[in-house]
Amino acid sequence: AQTVTQSQPEMSVQEAETVTLSCTYDTSESNYYLFWYKQPPSRQMILVIRQEAYKQQNATENRFSVNFQKAAKSFSLKISDSQLGDTAMYFCAFMKPLSNFGNEKLTFGTGTRLTIIP
């Protein structure tokens, strides 16, 4: 079974600074997908960024980027120029793809509560 570990329960940074959230995972699969989800106080789960394990290039989405180290099984999220609206819980998630039509289930880490300080 896959496991996802987020070792930072809470973090806080000043507005406009850069912050990196850590995530490690354990799997014997060679192909899989990794995701970061954001959960603001509204509790809506919002997909921030995704990475396909067979792609060496790190994914980026505007101010959000990842550092994917497949050999180390590490998948960290970097938020640049942090904004007050980035305040939220951030969850790292793992998914093993199916070989047939459809999706596999997500396994989540325990989350990191990020606070952006004005």
Next chain:
Amino acid sequence: DARVTQTPRHKVTEMGQEVTMRCQPILGHNTVFWYRQTMMQGLELLAYFRNRAPLDDSGMPKDRFSAEMPDATLATLKIQPSEPRDSAVYFCASGPGQVGGKDGYTFGSGTRLTVV
């Protein structure tokens, strides 16, 4: 933007009562998930469906929980009888029928259940 709709948003009920939570997945999505979020356990998978057929409900207490998809536009999660330990936020999520699922899933806003 297409969205997953969950009702009700909040539910307070007395112990022993039946609770039904509903989810309308995004049109065209063939995979539907139910997750439960608590402070102690985090996000736990309860059940999931593909093309309305249940694939895995091993995370669900079978004696009191049941999940169904009566049609492609509706998924339901029922608890009967409810207990205080069932208090949590219940999320529904849906995904498109792509091989690999690289696009991830879209979550609803969740139902916050409080059992007193």
